[in-house]
Amino acid sequence: MITRIWSGASAIYLLLLPLSWLYGLITGLIRYSYRHGWRKVFCFPLPIVVIGNLTSGGNGKTPVVIWLVTQLQKRGWRVGVVSRGYGERAEHYPLILNATTTSQQCGDEPLLIWQRTGAPVAVSPRRPEAVEALLRAQPLDVVVSDDGLQHYALGRDIEWVVIDGESRFGNGWWLPAGPMRERANRLHKVQAIIINGGNARSGEVQMSLDAGEVVNLLSGERRDITSLTPVVAMAGIAHPMRFFSTIRRAGASPLREVIFSDHKTYRQEMLRTLVNSDEHLLMTEKDAVKCRPFALTNWWYLPVDVRLPSNSADILLRSIEEVIRYTAAQSEE
Template sequence: MIERIWFGGEHWYWLLLPFSWLYGLVSAVVKTSYRLGWRKTSRFPLPVVVVGNLTAGGNGKTPVVLWLVTHLQQRGWRVGVVSRGYGGRAARYPLLLNDKTLPGEAGDEPVLIFQRTGAPVAVSPRRVDAVAALLKQQTLDVVITDDGLQHYALARDIEWVVIDGVRRFGNGWWLPAGPMRERAHRLDSVSAVITNGGQALPGEVPMQLQTGEAINLLSGQTCSVESLSQVVAMAGIGHPPRFFATLRAKGVAPVREVSFADHQSYRHEQLSVLTSPGQVLVMTEKDAVKCRDFAQENWWYIPVNARLPDGDKERLLAPIEQLIRQYRRGVVSNN
C-alpha cells in the first residue's frame, strides 16, 4: 500500500501530510543546528566519501559502494567502510567486522561489503565512532560511508547520491507521505548523482546493474543464470520487483516470486517450504549472506555489479584521488 501511495499515484498521501511536515521541520532544524555550529560535526584527517540516498527504499546504493571500494583498491588505495549497520544488533558499538561476524550483529549490507571486497568495515549508529575505530585499527587513505547522507555529525568531503531512474522521487513528499528523506533540491549540493536504470537526466551519471553467474550457497558451484529452471525467486531488499525483473530480462521466468521486507531475517523452516521437489530457490546476494549457515543444495544467489560508463569513471574517481594525495602530503609534511 505504501509503495502505491509513494510511487503509484494514490492520493491518500494527504492523510499523512501532517506527519511529513513534522518530519521536514525536524530535519531542517537538525541540519541547521550543524550548519550553525550548535551541534558538533567531527572531521577526520582523511577524505570521507558518502554514498547515500534521498529516498527510502532500494536505489542500488550498495552496488555503487562496492564499485567505488573496488576501483579505489585496484588503484592501490587503502579503503575503509563505515555503516549504520541497519538490521544488526551488536552487543556493543562500534563493531569491527571479521570473518566470523554475523549479519544479525552487523547488518546484511556491511557483511556483504566485507565479504566481497575484503576492506575493513566498521558499523555503529554513530558513524563518527565507526570511523574512529577503523583509524585506531589501521592506516587508511579514504573512508567510504555506506548511506549517511543525512548523518551530519560526520563531516564529509564528497557526496554521491544514488537514485532510482525509474521511480525517481515518487510524489516528492517527505516521509511518511512520500519517500523523501530530503527534498530534491538537495541534489544541487552533492558531488555526483548516479541514476540506476531508467533515463538519466543531463548531468547525472547513468548506471546499470549487471548480473554475474548464479552461485550455489552450499557448494559454491557457478552456472549461467539462463540455465536455471523451475525457479522460485525471493528478495528481501528495498525494491524486490527490480530483482524479479532482472531475472526475467535474463530469460528466467520464475514460477513464483516471494517478496520479503528489506533487511529481513530468515530461518531455515521459513525458506525451505518455498520450493517443491525439482525447483530451485534463487535469491539476491544480500539475502544469501543471511542464509549460508542453513543453506540447501537447491539454493542459489545472483551477485550484481554496478556498471558505469568508462567516460564517467575518471570524473568520479579523480576528485577522491586528489583529496587522498593532499591528505598524504599533509601527513608527510607534519612528520
C-alpha cells in the first residue's frame, strides 16, 4: 500500500498532504537553524564524507559505504565509519564495535560494515559523538557516515546521495504523503549522485550490485549459487524483490521467496521452519549478520559488491583523496 501511495498510483496521498507540509516546515526550520548558527555544527580536523539519500527506505547506501571504505583502505588511508544504527539497544553511547558486539546493540548495517571492512565503526544517535569516540580511540585520515545527510549537527566536507533508479522520488512529496526527506533540489549541493539500478541521467553515476558466491553462515564455505539446490530465499530488507531478482539473475531458482520487514529481529525457530532438512535457506548478507549466532548448517547468504564505471570511480576517489591531503596539510601549518 505504501508503495502505491508514494508512487502516486493511489490518491490516498492527498489526505496526507497536511502532514507532509508540516514535515517540510519543521525540517526546513531545522536546516535554517544550523545554517544561521542557531544550533551548533560540530566540525573535525579530518574530512567527513556523508553517504545519504533524499528518500525513506533502502537505496543502497550501505553497499556504497562498504565500497568506499574498502577502496580508500586499498589506497592506504585510515578510515573510520559512524552510523546512527537502527533499533539498537546498547547500554551506552557512543558504542565502538568489537568482536562481541551484537546486532541488537548496534543495528544490522553497522555490524555488516564492520565485518566486511574491518574498519573501526562507532554508533550513536548523535553522530558527532561517534566521530569523537573514534578519534579518541585511534588516528584516522577520514570518517565516512552511513546515512546522515539530514543530520546537520555533523559538519561534513563531501556528500554523496544514493538514489533508487527505479522509483527515484516517487510522487515527490515529503513524508508521509511521499518518500521524500528533503526535496530534490537538495541534489544541487552534493558532490556525487549515484543511481542504484534503472538508468543514470546526465551528471549521475550508474551503480550496480554484483553477486558473489554464496557463503555458509556456519562454516564459511563458498559455492557457486547454481549449486545451491533446492533453495528457499528470504529477505528482511527495504526492497526484498531486488534481492530475489538478483539471485534469479545469478542462476538460482527458489522454491519459495519469503519476505520479512526491514531490520526484522529473527529467532532460530522462526527460520528453521522455512526449509526442510534437504533444502537450503538463502538470505541477504544484512540478514546473515543477525542470524549467524544461531545459524544452522543449511543456511547461506549472498554477498553483493558495488560496481561503478572505472572512470567515475577514479574521479570520486581522487576527489576524496585531495580533500584528505588538503586537510592534513592545513593541520600541519
